[in-house]
Amino acid sequence: MTDPGDKTLDLSGAKHDVWLVKVPKYLATQWLNAPDGMSVGKLRITKNAGRAEVTYSMDKNLTQANSSEKFLATDHKFVLQGTCGQSLAVFSTTSGSNQKGEKRAMEGRVVQKVDCRPIVSHNYMQLKRAQMIEASKPQRTTKQLAEAVKTVYKPVTKIKEQIEYDAMKKEKGKKMRVDKDVLQSILFNAFEKHQYYNIKDLQNITQQPVPFLKEVLREIGMYNKHPGHRHMWELKPEYRHDKVEEKKEDSDDIDSS
Amino acid sequence: MAHVDEYMVRVPKHVPKKYNVMRFNASDKVDIRKWAEATLVRDMRGKKTYEEEEVYPEFGAGSEYGRKQREEARKLKYGMKRKKFVVENQPWNLSAVTPEDYTGKKEGGIGEGSMYFVFTQRPDFTFEAYPVEDWHNFNRKIQHRTLTDEEAEAAWDKRDKIVNHLNYMARKRLHINDEEAGVNEDETGGKGNIKILKKIKKEENDLVIHDDEDLDMYMSGSSSDSDGGSDSGKKKKKSKTVKKKKEDSENEQEEALEDSDDGEHEGTEVAYASDVSSDQDEEENDSRVAPHGVDELEESSSSDEEEAAKNEKENDKSAGTTKQPKGSDNSGSSEDSASDIDEEESLSKSALFMQRRKTPPKDKGSKGSKSNSRSSTPTAELTGAHSSKSDLQSVKRKLETGRQSPLASSMLGKRGASTSKQDGVSVKRQKTSQASSGKTTPSKDASPHGITEETVKKYLTHKPITTKDLLKKFKKKNVGLSSEQIVEKVAMILRKLNPQKIQTNGKMHLFLRET
Numbered sequence: 001m002t003d004p005g006d007k008t009l010d011l012s013g014a015k016h017d018v019w020l021v022k023v024p025k026y027l028a029t030q031w032l033n034a035p036d037g038m039s040v041g042k043l044r045i046t047k048n049a050g051r052a053e054v055t056y057s058m059d060k061n062l063t064q065a066n067s068s069e070k071f072l073a074t075d076h077k078f079v080l081q082g083t084c085g086q087s088l089a090v091f092s093t094t095s096g097s098n099q100k101g102e103k104r105a106m107e108g109r110v111v112q113k114v115d116c117r118p119i120v121s122h123n124y125m126q127l128k129r130a131q132m133i134e135a136s137k138p139q140r141t142t143k144q145l146a147e148a149v150k151t152v153y154k155p156v157t158k159i160k161e162q163i164e165y166d167a168m169k170k171e172k173g174k175k176m177r178v179d180k181d182v183l184q185s186i187l188f189n190a191f192e193k194h195q196y197y198n199i200k201d202l203q204n205i206t207q208q209p210v211p212f213l214k215e216v217l218r219e220i221g222m223y224n225k226h227p228g229h230r231h232m233w234e235l236k237p238e239y240r241h242d243k244v245e246e247k248k249e250d251s252d253d254i255d256s257s
Numbered sequence: 258m259a260h261v262d263e264y265m266v267r268v269p270k271h272v273p274k275k276y277n278v279m280r281f282n283a284s285d286k287v288d289i290r291k292w293a294e295a296t297l298v299r300d301m302r303g304k305k306t307y308e309e310e311e312v313y314p315e316f317g318a319g320s321e322y323g324r325k326q327r328e329e330a331r332k333l334k335y336g337m338k339r340k341k342f343v344v345e346n347q348p349w350n351l352s353a354v355t356p357e358d359y360t361g362k363k364e365g366g367i368g369e370g371s372m373y374f375v376f377t378q379r380p381d382f383t384f385e386a387y388p389v390e391d392w393h394n395f396n397r398k399i400q401h402r403t404l405t406d407e408e409a410e411a412a413w414d415k416r417d418k419i420v421n422h423l424n425y426m427a428r429k430r431l432h433i434n435d436e437e438a439g440v441n442e443d444e445t446g447g448k449g450n451i452k453i454l455k456k457i458k459k460e461e462n463d464l465v466i467h468d469d470e471d472l473d474m475y476m477s478g479s480s481s482d483s484d485g486g487s488d489s490g491k492k493k494k495k496s497k498t499v500k501k502k503k504e505d506s507e508n509e510q511e512e513a514l515e516d517s518d519d520g521e522h523e524g525t526e527v528a529y530a531s532d533v534s535s536d537q538d539e540e541e542n543d544s545r546v547a548p549h550g551v552d553e554l555e556e557s558s559s560s561d562e563e564e565a566a567k568n569e570k571e572n573d574k575s576a577g578t579t580k581q582p583k584g585s586d587n588s589g590s591s592e593d594s595a596s597d598i599d600e601e602e603s604l605s606k607s608a609l610f611m612q613r614r615k616t617p618p619k620d621k622g623s624k625g626s627k628s629n630s631r632s633s634t635p636t637a638e639l640t641g642a643h644s645s646k647s648d649l650q651s652v653k654r655k656l657e658t659g660r661q662s663p664l665a666s667s668m669l670g671k672r673g674a675s676t677s678k679q680d681g682v683s684v685k686r687q688k689t690s691q692a693s694s695g696k697t698t699p700s701k702d703a704s705p706h707g708i709t710e711e712t713v714k715k716y717l718t719h720k721p722i723t724t725k726d727l728l729k730k731f732k733k734k735n736v737g738l739s740s741e742q743i744v745e746k747v748a749m750i751l752r753k754l755n756p757q758k759i760q761t762n763g764k765m766h767l768f769l770r771e772t
Binding site: 002003005007008009011014015016017018019020021022023024025028031032034036037038039040041042043044045046047056084085086087088089090091092093094095104105106107108109110114190193194195196197198201229232240 | 260261262263264265266267268269270271273274275276277278279280281282283285286287288289290292293294295296297298299300301316317318319320321322323351370371372373374375376377378383384386388389
């Protein structure tokens with residue numbers, strides 16, 4: 001199997017410089033949940049004696065949208081770490097339309113690995129505290145019941161499914177033997193699709209009683225006793241469907257006889 | 258003063274692109290800006306692992322109704338869980354114009370505690386942040402050839418057996434240089450000749466020659482020379498089996514030693530070899546300690562030498578030539594000198610030997626004779642043929658043959674698999690029997706060809722035997738004698754013994770009741 005996608009890597013974006021920012025989960029979820037097109041915050045880059053200091057503050061709209069949450073850490077510091085000599089790149093995959101496979105494109109070279117760290121404040125500490133309390137809650141707790149459980153399963157003579165099945169069977173009544181020709185034509189139809197059939201499958205297909213089915217099958221088919229297609233019926237060579245016309249004639253012959 | 262820039266941060270939604278990080282090794286010094294063109298393809302070779310081996314047609318001729326479903330149900334019943342082939346998890350193949358190609362493997366567990374975003378700057382004082390989906394570690398593709406399965410197996414077998422790695426590697430390098438030549442430079446001239454001769458012979462007869470030195474090469478680098486011509490894989494395999502055998506024989510020795518202490522097995526053993534006199538002396542103990550088959554091989558080799566002197570026609574001429582230089586050579590490995598036929602012979606002998614050791618005691622009679630002849634030879638050899646050699650050499654020689662014999666028997670073991678599975682007790686028992694038979698050897702010394710009253714008696718008492726079979730047993734042992742001579746001798750002994758005649762299946766069997 002080969003890769004269905006587009007082999008060539010689109011290098012048009014290779015000259016871009018990008019940042020790779022590691023963001024805490026709580027902040028990331030807020031960013032991802034923010035409505036489309038809305039700014040999630042502001043980056044303030046301060047160049048101070050050749051050193052850049054980057055701070056992030058959450059957008060007011062986002063703060064308000066998340067006001068239901070008790071505590072919000074809004075201000076973060078972006079710590080620029082450089083690349084440490086490691087070459088990191090970003091590429092994108094676009095799952096294209098059906099005829100054209102996945103497209104791969106270079107999106108840029110990582111020039112800065114950035115760590116987004118919260119500026120420790122009262123709010124942040126409260127947030128962490130809430131997180132810890134939440135995390136330390138056991139997932140399952142015991143509960144005392146006031147009463148005994150009443151929905152106990154009791155043994156029954158017949159389960160619901162069986163009752164239904166019996167009813168269905170009764171309604172249908174016994175399987176009626178159809179005309180031999182009709183059954184043969186059904187069988188021939190079936191054997192046109194597949195070469196080998198189990199007797200059970202044939203029974204399902206024809207809806208005929210097994211003795212009758214076998215009787216007819218013995219005339220036109222043969223039973224495989226050897227591994228490969230063991231316990232399966234196939235047509236005798238003279239009835240095989242790869243010679244469709246012949247088969248028809250033969251079946252006619254049998255009908256007449 | 259500080260200069261402050263303010264940027265808006267946006268997180269665009271509904272972006273069709275998925276952002277991934279490529280990580281290269283720092284030492285690779287990858288600079289994607291220099292790439293002119295590159296291809297990035299998923300390596301889908303993992304797919305075939307999930308495909309069915311047998312493909313049946315879904316429709317038409319040869320198809321079974323509902324086969325797929327039934328197969329699936331059957332597998333479900335046995336708890337099979339179908340693994341999904343996830344295209345996204347397949348490794349990348351990256352090739353840029355740089356000389357190296359890379360493979361990128363997806364790395365898991367990166368975003369567990371936090372999330373990564375890619376920040377790209379837009380012209381209008383905004384940053385766009387895109388979440389990173391996956392990380393991929395890109396490593397250089399290896400340039401060197403890796404071992405195939407078989408080679409890896411062979412290498413694994415050798416793993417802890419190389420003592421002198423320096424020597425080994427040097428040797429290996431030499432091999433690469435003249436693999437076809439097969440002769441190492443550090444070999445002595447005489448040995449080299451032998452090697453070449455042997456190789457030629459091998460080509461002629463299509464027989465595989467193996468010698469102790471194959472082993473030595475892996476065990477101790479210094480004193481070894483290798484038969485370069487032989488198939489390396491085969492050699493390795495052989496060496497492995499030899500090692501194993503050696504261990505076995507060591508174990509057996511230990512067992513044998515223990516045996517001498519505990520009495521119960523001795524009792525049983527005596528029951529089998531009742532004809533053998535049961536007095537035990539120091540010699541017998543010695544024979545126990547020595548690895549099995551030492552004596553026998555010694556015998557075979559020595560007899561070979563006699564034969565070589567007597568009738569050359571028995572051995573093919575190349576064998577003879579190889580042998581003679583060997584005799585003069587005092588390297589001490591007698592195996593080396595053994596010709597093809599010799600080897601075969603020793604093989605067959607050791608095969609018999611093995612059977613004797615492992616088969617239930619009904620074969621005992623034949624064994625007894627064998628052991629007789631076998632044990633007789635070393636003394637003869639030590640005193641007669643090789644009297645010129647120093648004791649030290651003879652001992653060395655003995656040891657070497659001892660090492661060899663398990664090898665031969667291992668090959669035989671391969672041939673007759675039935676003999677291999679026997680419980681340790683029986684083996685032990687037979688061992689002791691062998692040891693005890695070893696002491697009978699002096700009596701055998703009397704007649705040079707092992708046709709003595711005693712041996713004949715042994716065969717006869719063991720079980721009813723036809724005269725033909727009886728003769729066969731002696732013929733195998735006494736190659737030097739013409740068949741008429743053997744027949745004559747045996748007939749004489751038979752007349753003397755006057756065994757009971759039993760008709761079984763229309764054939765006359767001779768049998769002698771134990772007195």
